[in-house]
Amino acid sequence: MLRSFELHRPSTIAEASALLAARPDAALYAGGTELLLLMKSGLMRPADVIDVKRIPDLGGLVDDASGLAIGATVTHRMLERSAAVRARWPLVAGVAAHVANVRVRNVGTVGGNLAFADPHSDLATLFLVFDATVRLVSADGSRELALADFVRGPYETARRPDEILDRVRLLPWPSRTGGVYVKFGLHERPTLGVALALTLDGGDRVTAVRLAVGCVSPRPHRVVTAERALTGQRLDALSGLADDFGALAASAVNPVSDLHGSADYKRELTRVFARRALIASVARADGLALGASYPHAIVV
């Protein structure tokens, strides 16, 4: 049951910020896929709800030389279907197409997903391999934060109560970079997400590696030790390093036991799927189709 609250519908970011400055306990509402669950269960009882869906400036999707700027109220479905995103950011469109289910994707927003910081989510993990930054706006001004610093832990972010996340920006990869995202889970939300991107030089040598692991630790994070282990290697040597790569990823996570599995199980999953992500990345860099399929897993 939803308890009563006062609904505000600002039409500009400035109006929303002014509302929020005066009512720091207000809840921001966009897609509502997370917020309404909490409100219906009584875990959140905001006296004021600020609907930011109608603010045009939060709904932009801009792809230019500086990267992909995704407005906070852009839905997963919009990302999935945007021609520009599909053409220039296929991994982003591909992952968006596999977030939850189509009902959630139709209304759930990118900004809401990041700001809610559910540990079992795909986007934050994926965006880490694009060195994403988020912009937080308040009545006092705005600040830009690395996504890695924005997500502090399960359901906790660096957003102050008077701030609105207005957009996330993904940086373009260097040329000759390819990536994959692998997720595994038996439940509605993923148990594990692994994002991996490899950058090659003209001689097929790896010049940069980006590996992010999500869902198993309190927050998604890059795994620098595993990234270093591949940097400088030749593409045709990577398959031989896949076991070590998996082990390095597994040793970097910090899982606890819950309904998704025991801590040991999650560490093992990380090892296995980091290895598989590497093998898939190598295949993609070689221009081969991703032939592998694994039960309960999605490879994008």
Next chain:
Amino acid sequence: MRVVREVALAAPVERVWRALWDVPRMVACVPGCVEALEVEPRRRYEARLSQRVGPIALSVPLDIRVTEEAPGRLALEARGRDGRLATEVHMSVRLGVEAAESGSRLTVEAEGRVLGTLGALGASVIQRRAEELVDEFAARLRGELGG
């Protein structure tokens, strides 16, 4: 959830032991603890514990009973319910203090259950918050006792 910690303290055993029975000091050391009250000396206490997990605020009035007291050893049970969140908290905490090279060593063994709506957030979130609570308690106690 279960949290086990060993904390090295510079203060001698007697000072640590006294601090554990000092209500205002304990209120200062337990994060989110307010309104503690001695109901029956060394037997029963009441306190309110407030915690925030992301957007969710929990506030539980706890009924705390000392179930065991022996030299250097203390066990207590705490129970409470946040009616607004339809959530119950049960905790059992064992504390031990013994002499060590540094001065003394405090062992904390906390076991607890969060039942009801908040449990829906998932065991991992609650486990982590419990670990943060015990670690913060240890850090504050160390501060209170001067290292």
